[in-house]
Amino acid sequence: MEKTLEEILSSYNGEKSELIPVLQDIQSNFGYLSEESIIEVSKFLNMPESEVYGVATFYAQFRFDPIGRKHIMVCKGTACHVLGASQIIEGIERHLGINEGEVTFDLEYSLESVGCLGCCALAPCAMINDNVESKIGLKDIKKMFRKSKSPNKDN
Amino acid sequence: MNFNKITQKAKEEYNSLYEREDPLILIGSATCGNSAGASALIPIIEETLEDHDLKAEIMEVGCIGICYVEPIITVFKKGKPGIFYGNITPKIATKIVESYLINDDPLPEHALGTVGKGEIQGINSFFDMPVLKPQVRKILRHCGFIDPKNIDHYIANEGYSGFINALKLKPEEIIEKLKESGLRGRGGAGFPTWMKWQFCIDSEADTKYLICNADEGDPGAFMNRSLLESDPHSVLEGILIGGYVTGAKNAYIYCRAEYPLALERLKHALVQMREYGFLGKNINNSGFNFDIEIKEGAGAFVCGEETALIASIEGKRGTPRTRPPFPTTSGLWGKPTVINNVETFASVAFIMQESPGKFAEYGTDASKGTKTFSLVGQVKNTGLIEVPLGTTLREVIFDIGGGILDDGEFKAVQIGGPSGGCLTEEFIDTPIDYDSLVTAGAIMGSGGLVVMDQSTCMVDVAQYFLGFIQKESCGKCVPCRLGTKQMLDILGDITEGKGHIEDIALLMELAEGIKEGSLCALGGTSPNPVLTTLNLFKDEYDAHINEKICPSLVCKNLISYNIIQDKCNGCMLCLKSCPVNAISGEKKEPHTIDQSKCVKCGTCIDLCSKADAVECISKPKEDNEDNNASAII
Numbered sequence: 001m002e003k004t005l006e007e008i009l010s011s012y013n014g015e016k017s018e019l020i021p022v023l024q025d026i027q028s029n030f031g032y033l034s035e036e037s038i039i040e041v042s043k044f045l046n047m048p049e050s051e052v053y054g055v056a057t058f059y060a061q062f063r064f065d066p067i068g069r070k071h072i073m074v075c076k077g078t079a080c081h082v083l084g085a086s087q088i089i090e091g092i093e094r095h096l097g098i099n100e101g102e103v104t105f106d107l108e109y110s111l112e113s114v115g116c117l118g119c120c121a122l123a124p125c126a127m128i129n130d131n132v133e134s135k136i137g138l139k140d141i142k143k144m145f146r147k148s149k150s151p152n153k154d155n
Numbered sequence: 156m157n158f159n160k161i162t163q164k165a166k167e168e169y170n171s172l173y174e175r176e177d178p179l180i181l182i183g184s185a186t187c188g189n190s191a192g193a194s195a196l197i198p199i200i201e202e203t204l205e206d207h208d209l210k211a212e213i214m215e216v217g218c219i220g221i222c223y224v225e226p227i228i229t230v231f232k233k234g235k236p237g238i239f240y241g242n243i244t245p246k247i248a249t250k251i252v253e254s255y256l257i258n259d260d261p262l263p264e265h266a267l268g269t270v271g272k273g274e275i276q277g278i279n280s281f282f283d284m285p286v287l288k289p290q291v292r293k294i295l296r297h298c299g300f301i302d303p304k305n306i307d308h309y310i311a312n313e314g315y316s317g318f319i320n321a322l323k324l325k326p327e328e329i330i331e332k333l334k335e336s337g338l339r340g341r342g343g344a345g346f347p348t349w350m351k352w353q354f355c356i357d358s359e360a361d362t363k364y365l366i367c368n369a370d371e372g373d374p375g376a377f378m379n380r381s382l383l384e385s386d387p388h389s390v391l392e393g394i395l396i397g398g399y400v401t402g403a404k405n406a407y408i409y410c411r412a413e414y415p416l417a418l419e420r421l422k423h424a425l426v427q428m429r430e431y432g433f434l435g436k437n438i439n440n441s442g443f444n445f446d447i448e449i450k451e452g453a454g455a456f457v458c459g460e461e462t463a464l465i466a467s468i469e470g471k472r473g474t475p476r477t478r479p480p481f482p483t484t485s486g487l488w489g490k491p492t493v494i495n496n497v498e499t500f501a502s503v504a505f506i507m508q509e510s511p512g513k514f515a516e517y518g519t520d521a522s523k524g525t526k527t528f529s530l531v532g533q534v535k536n537t538g539l540i541e542v543p544l545g546t547t548l549r550e551v552i553f554d555i556g557g558g559i560l561d562d563g564e565f566k567a568v569q570i571g572g573p574s575g576g577c578l579t580e581e582f583i584d585t586p587i588d589y590d591s592l593v594t595a596g597a598i599m600g601s602g603g604l605v606v607m608d609q610s611t612c613m614v615d616v617a618q619y620f621l622g623f624i625q626k627e628s629c630g631k632c633v634p635c636r637l638g639t640k641q642m643l644d645i646l647g648d649i650t651e652g653k654g655h656i657e658d659i660a661l662l663m664e665l666a667e668g669i670k671e672g673s674l675c676a677l678g679g680t681s682p683n684p685v686l687t688t689l690n691l692f693k694d695e696y697d698a699h700i701n702e703k704i705c706p707s708l709v710c711k712n713l714i715s716y717n718i719i720q721d722k723c724n725g726c727m728l729c730l731k732s733c734p735v736n737a738i739s740g741e742k743k744e745p746h747t748i749d750q751s752k753c754v755k756c757g758t759c760i761d762l763c764s765k766a767d768a769v770e771c772i773s774k775p776k777e778d779n780e781d782n783n784a785s786a787i788i
Contacts, residue, residue: 004191020453020469024412046198058472058629060454061412077374078569078605079531081619087757094734114345115456115623116379117413120529120603121222130415132190138758139732 003029005037009044014028016045019055023062032063060115068103068110072128077116079123084138088124091141158319158439161431162310169301169311170334173231178211181229181237183299185218186416187377187538191225192244193306199245200228205250209620211256217385219299221286222538224267229299230255234270239281251352286536289554291517293525294501295541298385303420306427309388315433317507318395319488322441322761326356333503334556336511337523342368342459342496343571343600345522345589348503351493354483355401358491365403366494367394367489368464369410369417372456373572373621376603379497380525381539383410383417386501387424391447393500395433396507398445408443409464411452456627457677461486461494463629474629475675480592498527517543522588532569534606538612545586548578552606563608567691569602573620574680576687577613596687598680612709613692614699620644620684628678635678638669642685650710653773654700663687664690704773715774718759719746722768724757729769 008025012018022045026037033056056062058123073082074089089111093099096109103110121123122134126144133144172179180200184193197213204211219227224241228248231237238261240251247265254260261275267283282288292298301308304535309315321329333349340346355363367390371379383390394406410418425447428434436444450468457463458473465487467473486492502510502524505512515523528551531537535557542551548568552558559565567577570587576597578585585595592599607616624640642665648654666682673679688697698706718729718738723745730738730746737753742744746767748759760769 017470020467021451024451031242055470056474059472060457062453074681076623078572078603078619079375079537080609082532082607082616086759090754090756091734091758094257094754113528114413115184115372115454116374116376116423118371119190119378120375120377120605121539122187122225123188123531123537125190132186134187134190138756138761141750146266 004046005040009040012044014044015022016047019045019047019052020059023052023056027062031067032065034064066103066107068108070109070128072109072111072126073117074111074126075115075119075124076113077118077120077123079120080116080125083123085113085124087138088126088136088141091138092126095141095145130151158315160701161409162316164574165307165310168307170738171202174233174707176233176497178209178233179237180211180213180252181216181231181299182213183218183225183227183229184215185203185381186414187218187222187381188225188227189416189765190436191222196228196243196245196248200248200252203249204256207253207257209223209252209256211252211360212743214302215304216300217298217303218381218539219283220290220295220381220539220541221536225535227267227299227652229270231271232256234273236271236273236275238275238278239267240265241267249678255376264432284639286538286540286555289546290541291525291543292541293505293514293517294498294527295385295391297389298381301386303385303387306431307386307427309386310420313508314388314504315392317431317504318392318399318433319394319439320398321507322379322439322443325608326402328394329400329507330774331405332506332511335522336502336506337518338499338506338514339522339589340496341498341502341526341601343598345599348495351483351495352401354481354534355403355491355493358484360491362405362488362490363401363403364487364490364492365394365401366407366464366468366492367406367497367500368459368461368494369408369414369497370452370459370464371411371414371497371601372459373601374528375531375605376567376572376601378539378602380417381529382497382501382527383414384420387417387420387430389501390497391421391424391428391433391500393495393503394440394447395500396503397495397500399443400442401491403493404444404446406447406635407450407468407487408447409450409452409458409468411455418449418451425449451740455629456623457629457675460675460677463675464494465492472629472630475677477674491736498602502771519545519586519588521590526587526599528587528604529602530556530604530606532604532606533563533608533611535560536556542587544588547584547586549583550605556606559606559608565606565612566609567607567613569605569616570603571598572603573624574598574683575600575675576683577607577616577691579691587663596690609708610707612705612707613688613695614650614705615707615709616648617688618643618650618769619682620747621646621681621765622679624677628681630746632674632678634669634670634672635674635681638665638672639681640676641665642669642682646685647725649699650705651712652699652703654696656700658700659689659696660695706773708771708773712756714771715750716748716753716757716759717754717770717772718746718748719768719770720747722766724766726766728762732762734758734759759787 125134263277266278338348463473463475482492630636725743763769
């Protein structure tokens with residue numbers, strides 16, 4: 001259930017140390033941090049917008065643009081790298097016709113790479129929303145999208 | 156309820172689980188297990204049980220460490236040892252349930268081994284597997300056997316008895332025990348735990364804090380994730396003990412957001428601790444007040460550094476500051492703060508449950524105890540292992556790891572993440588302990604071991620690490636922010652075949668400057684991947700610079716794919732799958748690759764494994780343009 005910005009903020013005390021959790025909460029509800037939400041957070045925590053942006057842009061987790069309904073995070077950890085993660089990213093980029101950090105035109109997919117998903121023993125891996133896919137080969141890319149296109153059927 | 160009663164009840168519940176009439180089926184569902192398909196097995200097993208009108212208990216457990224054979228299930232039948240099964244597909248799961256539960260055929264062909272009393276013909280003991288035999292499981296002792304979501308399972312296995320023991324002692328007596336155990340911080344630097352805690356005790360202040368560093372940003376390491384997902388209470392118990400000893404009233408667990416399951420299990424575990432009265436006011440009638448809160452990291456590698464982590468909890472950009480003052484004097488909100496790694500806290504719980512001697516009987520003189528490592532990369536048996544400190548790299552990679560993937564040739568092992576170094580064959584008999592690794596030119600780090608074989612290009616690996624560091628630099632100090640960028644640009648040129656002979660000297664000069672001038676350890680150690688590879692693999696740099704070739708056939712600008720005409724049977728598999736339509740040819744006729752279109756994605760070589768007709772070759776020394784020119788003439 002999606003909460004409104006007001007509802008999210010009302011569950012916090014307005015202390016400056018809450019900045020990161022507030023931003024995380026907003027992002028998990030809306031998928032990204034809009035300009036409007038940054039302005040509201042700055043009022044709520046009584047700090048300049050520049051400071052809110054300063055913190056938000058520092059951390060890799062925060063996004064300022066909407067993501068796709070299926071957000072793909074390809075792991076770029078060391079184990080994944082030596083087992084071909086960059087080829088996987090390029091393969092997905094070609095398959096979706098977008099670059100890393102972009103969203104497909106129909107807002108279905110967005111793609112980014114992350115430092116390490118901690119699933120190194122089964123490298124290379126990627127996360128599609130909350131599901132980790134492991135031991136991905138170039139051959140699996142097409143299959144991966146066929147599978148995730150119809151999640152309701154799988155469930 | 157007092158602790159004895161809680162323990163008694165927990166033991167009864169736990170024992171009855173393993174002694175029950177109906178079978179018990181364990182499913183390893185940590186993140187790794189789930190990604191390999193464990194979560195999908197549960198409904199399938201339930202369905203099979205229903206179809207045959209069978210009763211059995213299904214229990215989700217954590218990861219036992221042998222991730223390379225995941226998903227793993229374990230079946231316990233009354234009066235028989237439990238059987239571990241690996242590489243379980245839905246089909247095999249159904250087969251096992253039907254054969255073993257109905258017909259009493261344990262299907263040895265799918266079994267990994269047995270645990271517990273008794274023997275089953277055709278199946279050896281699980282812990283006699285070559286991957287497990289040399290291991291000593293102390294920290295990971297519960298992983299894969301208990302339900303991480305059930306506090307009673309932990310308590311039934313002596314959990315929280317270490318904390319109850321601690322409450323009977325004075326903080327200084329516990330410090331003595333830690334000193335006796337020889338425990339050094341498991342986060343990487345290996346600072347004696349007792350000393351860090353003593354510094355905090357000695358700092359006078361009205362408020363003190365404790366922080367559990369579960370940021371685990373090192374790419375290639377997942378020990379913390381696995382432990383938090385498989386046995387969260389062992390870490391929480393250590394934190395409780397730490398609070399009691401240091402006098403902290405509040406603790407924070409700083410856990411990265413990339414670990415959703417670990418966070419979920421931690422949150423669940425905290426609720427249970429509260430229910431049992433292990434958190435809050437006057438814990439166990441001792442007058443000790445303590446609380447633990449979770450802070451989610453937001454994706455910054457530098458936040459693994461103590462002072463940056465503190466800034467992040469305070470709601471600021473995670474930039475490190477100069478030390479001293481050290482956090483034990485002035486940490487979170489200026490108050491004395493102890494920061495320890497996940498595994499350090501779990502070790503403290505073990506020491507207080509068992510004894511300092513039980514911990515110190517393993518390891519070397521200066522590095523006591525056991526340590527968990529993630530063993531990954533181009534090695535056969537990937538996963539999480541625990542060995543006494545002082546075990547050699549050879550034992551870890553070849554005995555436990557089973558050697559190199561596809562029987563390839565060992566090239567190097569990266570240890571200690573981006574701050575560490577690569578060690579070659581020459582160092583294979585180095586004991587893994589804090590000091591020997593430093594002498595060899597690497598560091599322990601948090602314990603990620605990434606094994607590399609001949610298919611890894613060391614210049615590419617250096618570029619990879621530097622790219623990571625450059626991206627993760629907090630930007631506060633110039634040498635790290637701009638220096639690593641320059642080094643990365645130079646490495647980029649080298650891997651693209653545009654390197655010059657003087658680049659090596661320039662890299663060395665920059666490396667020294669960054670080492671000297673950086674503020675924190677991330678910056679100070681950032682040139683390590685370049686320095687260690689330059690030191691050990693100078694010939695690879697030379698090949699890239701002088702001959703413009705990549706001997707390991709990795710660097711894209713220096714390789715090309717080619718179809719061997721004699722071998723190609725014209726099956727059209729590569730042609731149909733080429734993402735850029737660079738392959739042409741008729742059915743049953745040899746194909747060719749148009750080099751000007753090829754993006755070197757490697758799909759063709761991957762698909763042609765049967766005919767073996769696609770080869771990856773070094774580009775000739777001359778530029779392609781020259782070849783084209785001669786072709787035109």
